[in-house]
Amino acid sequence: MNRRQFLRATTATVALSSFGGLVPAFAQPKPKRVALIGTGWYGKSALFRLLQIAPVEVVALCDVDRNMVAEAAQMIAARQVSKKTPRTYGDYRQMLQNEELDIVHVATPDHWHALAMIAAVQAGADVYVEKPISTDVVEGQAMLAAARKHGRMVQVNMQRRSTPHLIEARDRVIKEGKLGKVAHVKICCYYPMRARGNPGELAPPESLDYEMWTGPAPMRPYNRWVHPRGWRAFMEYSNGIMGDMGVHMLDMVRWLLDLGWPTRISSSGGILVDKASAANISDTQIATFEFPECPVVWTHRTWGSAPDPEYSWAGIIYGEKGTLKADVHKYEFIPQGQGERISGKALYEYDKYPEDETEKDLERHVAAPMRRHWQNLLDSIETRRRPVCDIEQGYITATSCILANMACRLGRTLQWDPQQGRVVGDDEANRLLARPYRSPWVHPDPANV
Secondary structure: HHHHHHHHHHHHHHHHHHHHOOHHHHHHHOOOOEEEEOOOHHHHHHHHHHHHOOOOOEEEEEEEEEEHHHHHHHHHHOOOOOOOOOEOOHHHHHHHHOOOOEEEEEEOHHHHHHHHHHHHHHHHOOEEOOOOOOOOOHHHHHHHHHHHHHHOEEEOOHHHHHHHHHHHHHHHHHOOOOOOOOEEEEEEEEEOOOOOOOOOOOOOOEEOOOHHHHOOOOOOOOOOHHHHHHHHOOOOOOHHHHHHHHHHHHHHHHHHHOOOOEEEEEEEEEOOOOOOOOOOOOOOEEEEEHHHHEEEEEEEOOOOOOHHHHHHHEEEEOOOOOOEEEEEEEEEEEEEOOOOOEEEEOOEEEOHHHHHHOOOOOHHHHHHHHHHHHHHHHHHHEEEEEEEHHHHHHHHHHHHHHHHHHHHHHHHOEEEEOOOOOOOOOOHHOOOOOOOOOOOOOOOOOOOO
């Protein structure tokens, strides 16, 4: 029992004994104290959904850009019930030391997820962490080990698992056996989302602590793509489109079909078309994840046209009795022969949350799923049952995508042993499971978290 749990248990016991089992108003549980690390676009967008559904108190914000964190503090003060302005920090370590927190939302660039999430659970907080959980495999192993060691609930924001129309597709199509035997799955992204051109080197903005922003990643010259939002153009901070869009679709079909680990992973691709861009992520990639149940084949292209423009970022599940097409906006079941076609669309809740219609930069189709994803974490915190996208599920999906990138880089198929957490018979691949960290940052060790 940590200090916070002891104080809560003691308070509850005193209240019950003093008032004959009735807990007076002043002894009711206080709102959960929440902090956000990373106050950019998606951090604010996701946190605003939590404020819509629960009387939490956002007490602290952390960001290495002091202008960004100051703006976020004012926006959150306007939205939360207390109207209090959260305290702001430039270093998450100081924030975790100073604040008593119940929930920490980690919404940094990918290369910071592991250190921030591990520190938060060590401080006794439950965590909502953005995807992918890590930029290398050993980071993910350490994050899972830390969550389990410290007994914390960790929800990964792969919110397809909380998307109403996809839950409907799972229940009406898959669980009812309408697909029959599934023997092949395609997942894809054909969005033209890879940055083009060369922005040139610049001095970092005066408001940005670029040394801290870079953290454990290699130090690159600053350019305007790096901050904010454009950092996914570089493998130093991410795992490219595979690690950005691929994790969502792979996790979606893993959840829909109840798939565990792939046993073998192969991949090919690279920068095949747009060689002039400063971006160093691939513009073309195909990967095959061989699950015991069926293969799942990923394709992304940032150029050309999509084979099916209606499903440019999607999963397509082929069964002997029909086909299920699903994405973030809709699903469609097409039976083989004379059967009932079934379809559904994303849920919008403008009647309950009219602010969704006007909020800047909100992906409106994601608002309802994120509210449910947050509620699932809140329920898990109360019951201490693992959330729908528990850190272990995030680890499986992220690691699978990282291994696909490794297979592409090495030019060979990788066989994965999930019990050992290693690639079978491939020392070169195993040396790539942990990226080197830039000094003075130390790579997390699963055995010492």
